Amino acid sequence: MKLDPLSLAAAQHRLTALDMVFQAQSGHPGGSLSAIEIVTLLYHEILRVDPTKPDDPDRDRFVLSKGHCTPALYPALADKGFFPKEDLKTFRAMHSYLSGHPERGYIPGVDMTTGSLGQGISAAVGMALAGKMDGKSYRVYTLLGDGELDEGQVWEAAMSAAKFRLDNLCAIVDVNGLQIDGPTADVMPIEPLDQKFEAFGWHVVKCDGHDFDALRAAFAQAAATADKPTVLLAQTVKGKGVSFMENNAGWHGKAPNEEQYRIARAELEAQLAAIEKEVG
Amino acid sequence: MSEKIATRVAYGKALLEFAPEHPELVVLDADLAGSTNAAVFGNAYPDRFFDMGIAEQNMISVAAGLATCGKHVFASSFAMFSTGRAYEQVRTSVALPRLNVTVVGSHGGLSVGEDGPTHQCCEDLATMSSLPNMTVLCPCDGFEMRLAVKALLEQSGPAYLRMARLATEQFTDAIPGYTFRIGKGVTLRPGKDVTIAATGMMVSMAMKAAELLKEQGIDARVLNISTIKPLDHELLLQAAQETGCIVTTEEHSIIGGLGAAVASYLSETCPVPVIRHGVPDRFGRSGKAMDVLDYFGLNPAGIVEHVHKALALKKG
Numbered sequence: 001m002k003l004d005p006l007s008l009a010a011a012q013h014r015l016t017a018l019d020m021v022f023q024a025q026s027g028h029p030g031g032s033l034s035a036i037e038i039v040t041l042l043y044h045e046i047l048r049v050d051p052t053k054p055d056d057p058d059r060d061r062f063v064l065s066k067g068h069c070t071p072a073l074y075p076a077l078a079d080k081g082f083f084p085k086e087d088l089k090t091f092r093a094m095h096s097y098l099s100g101h102p103e104r105g106y107i108p109g110v111d112m113t114t115g116s117l118g119q120g121i122s123a124a125v126g127m128a129l130a131g132k133m134d135g136k137s138y139r140v141y142t143l144l145g146d147g148e149l150d151e152g153q154v155w156e157a158a159m160s161a162a163k164f165r166l167d168n169l170c171a172i173v174d175v176n177g178l179q180i181d182g183p184t185a186d187v188m189p190i191e192p193l194d195q196k197f198e199a200f201g202w203h204v205v206k207c208d209g210h211d212f213d214a215l216r217a218a219f220a221q222a223a224a225t226a227d228k229p230t231v232l233l234a235q236t237v238k239g240k241g242v243s244f245m246e247n248n249a250g251w252h253g254k255a256p257n258e259e260q261y262r263i264a265r266a267e268l269e270a271q272l273a274a275i276e277k278e279v280g
Numbered sequence: 281m282s283e284k285i286a287t288r289v290a291y292g293k294a295l296l297e298f299a300p301e302h303p304e305l306v307v308l309d310a311d312l313a314g315s316t317n318a319a320v321f322g323n324a325y326p327d328r329f330f331d332m333g334i335a336e337q338n339m340i341s342v343a344a345g346l347a348t349c350g351k352h353v354f355a356s357s358f359a360m361f362s363t364g365r366a367y368e369q370v371r372t373s374v375a376l377p378r379l380n381v382t383v384v385g386s387h388g389g390l391s392v393g394e395d396g397p398t399h400q401c402c403e404d405l406a407t408m409s410s411l412p413n414m415t416v417l418c419p420c421d422g423f424e425m426r427l428a429v430k431a432l433l434e435q436s437g438p439a440y441l442r443m444a445r446l447a448t449e450q451f452t453d454a455i456p457g458y459t460f461r462i463g464k465g466v467t468l469r470p471g472k473d474v475t476i477a478a479t480g481m482m483v484s485m486a487m488k489a490a491e492l493l494k495e496q497g498i499d500a501r502v503l504n505i506s507t508i509k510p511l512d513h514e515l516l517l518q519a520a521q522e523t524g525c526i527v528t529t530e531e532h533s534i535i536g537g538l539g540a541a542v543a544s545y546l547s548e549t550c551p552v553p554v555i556r557h558g559v560p561d562r563f564g565r566s567g568k569a570m571d572v573l574d575y576f577g578l579n580p581a582g583i584v585e586h587v588h589k590a591l592a593l594k595k596g
Contacts, residue, residue, distance in 0.1 A: 057350065104348065104377040112348060113377040119341045119369055126345020133306075133327065134349070153369075156338035164330070 003278050004212040009079065010040045011272040014241045016088060017071035018268060022261045024092035027100065030251040031145055032071035034176040034236040037210045039069075042141060043076040046219050051081035054108050060138050061127045063112045065120025066145035066174065067101040068253065074098055074107075082109035118151030120144070121171060125161050128169040128229075139223070143172045147179025150188045155200065161229040162201025169229040170222040171202075174209060176238035178249040197231045209234030241268055283422075285450050287443040287480075288386040290422030292317025294429035295354065296324055302433050308343055308355040310336045316356040316386040316443075336361045340369035340383065347379035352433060358392075359385025359401035359442060363408055375411040375438045382432050383408070388418070388442040389531030390559060390573055391481060396566030402559045406536020408440035409509045415439040415462060416509040418530075418538075420483035423453035424506060427460035435462060444481050444531075446569050451484060452504075465512040471501030474587050474594075475519035475526045479505045479538045482529040482557075482578065489583035500587065511541050513549075520550040525594040527586045529557040531578060553593035557586040 014036050021027035043049075047060045064073050071091070078085040083097075090096030097106045101115030111127070114120040124142035131138050148154060161169050173193065181187045190196070194204045203225045207214040215234065222230035238252075239245030242264040256264055299305055299321060311334045313319035322329030332339040336357050343353040356362060362385045363370065374381045385404050392400045408416045415437065419425040425443065432439055452458045458466070468483070469490055478486035483504045490500040501523055503515060520526060526546065528539035539556030546554055559576055566572075573579060 061348075063345075112345065113372065116368060116372045118337070119344075119373050122338045122341030122369075123345035123348070123373060125338070126342040126347070127349055128345075129330070129342065130346045130349030130351055133351075153335075153337040153341070156333075156335035157342070160332060160335070160338055160342065163333075 003275065006040055006044055006212050007275050008279055009044060010036050011268070011275050013040055013072070013075040013079070015265070015268045015272060016075040018242070018261070018264055020071045020074070020088055020091040021255045023089060025255045026092050027071055027255060028068040028253045029071065029245060030178065030238045031066060031174065031176065032069045033240045033242065033245065034209070034238045035069050035072045035143060035174045036240065037212060038143060038172055038174065038215060038234055039072045039076045041212055041215050043080050045216070047141065048138070049080070049109065051109065054082065058136060058138055061111045061124065061140040063120045063124040063127070063140070063142040064102050064114055065124070065142045066117065066148055067114030067120060070100065070102060073102065077109040080109065117148040118153035121154055122157040124169060124171070125157050125166065128161070128166040129164055131168050132164065132166065138168070140169050141172065143174060145179070146173055146175045146177065146184050146190065147187070149173065149190050149193070158197065158200040158202065165227045166229045167226050170219065170232065171229065172232040172234055174236050175233055176236045178238045178247065178252065180249065180252045182249050193233055201228055203228050203230040204233060205230060206233045206235070209236035210240060241271060243267060283450055284447040285422035286445060286447045287419055287422055287425040288315070288317050288445065290425035291384070291429060291443055292320030294426040295321035297426070298430055298433055299325055299328070302352065304350060304352045305433065306346055306351040306353045308332050308339050308353060310334055310339050310357040310361065312357050316384065318356045336366040337369050340366040340381070341373040343381045344373035344377070344379050347381050352380045354382045354384055356384035356386060358399060359388040359404045360399055363404040363440065364401060367407055370408070371411055375413045378413050378437055380436050382439040382441050384441045384443065386443045387445045389444065389480070390564045390576060390578065391444055391446040391531060391569040393445070393569035393572055394566055397563040400564035402533045402564065403536065404440070404442060405508050405530070405532045405538065406540070409536065409541065413438050414509060415507070417462065417507055418442040418480040419506050420480055420504050421448060421450045421452055423450050424460055428506065431460060431462050442480065446481065448481055449484055460506065463507050463510045463512060465503050465505045465507070465515045467501065467515070468504050469500070469502040471499045472523055473499045474590055475501040475503060475523045476529060476583060476587065477503045477505050477516065477519070477526055477538065477542055478529045479508060481531050485580050486529055486583055488580040489587070492580055492584050493587060498587065498591070505538055508538055508541060511545060513545060516542055516545060517550055520546050520552045525553040525590040527555045527557055527583065527590050529583050532558050533561065534558040535561060553590050555586045555590040557583055
C-alpha cells in the first residue's frame with residue numbers, strides 16, 4: 001500500500017500529543033490519539049486558514065467541540081505556524097496560554113472556547129449562519145466525540161443546522177466507541193447514528209477516521225452537498241497507536257507514568273521510524 | 281406620569297428603532313418572540329432574526345458563534361430559560377470568551393403572575409452577576425429600557441438585560457435631562473435620613489414609599505440602580521455616608537441580587553445597616569401579578585416597613 005504523504009505528520013503529532021500529556025501529567029490521550037488523522041488532514045489540506053491572518057473574516061473555521069482533545073489540536077496549530085512548537089512543552093502549565101481546553105482570544109488559531117460538551121457544534125452553527133448572512137464562501141468544521149452526542153444540545157444544534165440549510169457546515173464525529181465510564185453502547189446507547197442524523201436532516205458520510213483517502217473523499221462529499229449540513233461518522237480507535245491505550249476507556253483522561261510513557265513512546269517512535277524509512 | 285408600558289414592549293420598539301444604525305445587530309428568540317417582543321424586530325428584519333425553537337441552550341451558543349463573526353446578538357426568552365436553562369452556555373460560550381451577546385430575560389421576577397413559580401425567575405440577577413465579564417442591567421421603565429438597549433449596542437462584551445412582563449408607569453421620561461449610563465445609578469429623590477436603593481419595577485414603588493415616609497417625617501433618598509453589575513460604588517458609598525443606612529428593594533431573591541451586592545460592597549467600605557427587601561428565600565406562587573407581589577410584601581408599604589428596620593438599627 002502506498003504511504004500517504006500525511007502519514008509522517010500524523011505520526012509526529014501522535015508522538016507530540018503523548019509528550020504533551022506526559023509532561024503535563026494531565027490531559028486526554030485516548031480521544032486525542034483517535035482524532036489525529038482527522039485534525040492533521042483538516043489543517044494540512046482542508047482548512048483555508050493563514051497563521052499570519054488569524055482573524056481573516058473569510059477564513060474557514062474549526063471548532064473543537066470535543067474540547068478536551070487539545071493534544072490533537074495544538075500540535076496541528078503549531079505545525080501550521082500559529083505559535084512556536086517549543087511552546088507545546090508548556091501545555092496545561094500555570095503561566096502558559098496553552099490551556100487544557102481551547103480558549104478563544106488566548107490561543108492563536110482557536111476560533112471558539114470549548115470544553116463543555118455540546119456547545120461547540122452550536123457555536124459552529126452560529127458561524128455558518130453568519131457566513132450565509134454575509135454571503136461569505138468560508139466553510140465551518142466542527143469535531144465532536146461520540147460520547148458527546150449524549151448531550152441534548154447536540155441535537156438542538158443538529159435541528160437548527162438543518163433548518164437554516166447550512167451546507168457550509170461539516171461536523172465530524174470521532175466514533176471511537178468509548179467514553180469515560182465505558183463503551184458508549186453501555187453508558188448511553190446512541191446508535192444508529194447514521195439514521196439519527198439523516199432523520200435530523202443531515203447528509204451522512206461514514207468513513208474510516210484513520211484513512212486519509214477515505215477522509216478526503218468524505219470531506220469532498222461534504223463540500224459538494226447543497227442545502228443541508230454534512231456529518232462525517234469517522235470510525236476510529238480510541239488511543240490509536242499505543243497498544244495498551246487502544247480501545248481502553250481507562251485512558252480517556254489519564255497521563256501515563258514514566259514506565260508507561262517509555263513503552264508508549266517506543267511504540268510511537270517505531271511507527272514514526274517505519275514511515276520515515278519508507279519516505280526515505 | 282405618562283403611559284403604562286412593559287419594559288419588554290419598550291425592548292421590541294428599541295430594537296426596531298436602532299436596527300438601521302446597527303447593521304451588526306442580530307436577534308434570536310426561543311419560540312417566545314411574541315412575548316419577549318423580539319418579533320417586532322423579526323417582522324421588520326426577517327434576515328436578521330432567527331427563531332431557534334424551544335432550545336435555549338443551542339440559542340445561546342449559536343449567538344456566541346454569530347458573535348465571533350462580528351454580529352452583536354440579542355438572544356431572548358423568559359428569564360427562567362435564557363439564564364436558567366442555558367446558564368452554562370452563557371457562562372462558557374459567552375462570558376468566558378467575552379463575546380458580544382446580550383442575554384435577554386423577559387418575565388423576570390414574581391410579576392409573571394399566574395404562570396406561577398415554574399416561570400417566576402427570582403435568581404437571574406444572582407446567576408448572571410456571578411459570572412466574570414458580565415454586565416447586568418435591570419431598567420426601571422420603558423423609557424430607560426430604550427436607553428439601555430442603545431447603550432448596550434454602543435458597547436461590546438457579554439451582558440444580561442432583565443425585563444418585566446407587567447405594564448408599569450413610565451416616569452423617567454418626565455425627568456428633565458434623564459440619562460442612562462451603564463454602571464451609573466441615578467438619584468431620583470434627595471434625602472438625608474435613609475437611602476432606598478431600588479431596581480427594576482421596584483423603583484416606582486420606592487418613590488411611592490418615599491412619599492409615605494415623608495408623611496411620617498422621614499426624608500428618604502431614592503436611587504435607581506439599573507446596573508446591578510458593575511455596581512455604582514461611588515453613588516452608594518456617598519449615600520451610606522450621608523444617610524447612614526440603606527434599604528435595597530428588588531423583585532428578586534434577597535440572595536445574590538441588588539441587596540446582596542450593595543451589602544457586600546458597603547460591608548467592606550462603609551459598614552452601615554443594609555436591609556434587603558425582596559423575595560425571601562422561597563419560591564413564588566401562582567396568582568394575579570399584583571396579588572403575588574402583595575403576598576410577598578413587594579409594595580410601597582413593604583418598603584416602608586423595611587425602612588423602619590433600617591432606621592432602628594441606625595439609631596441603635
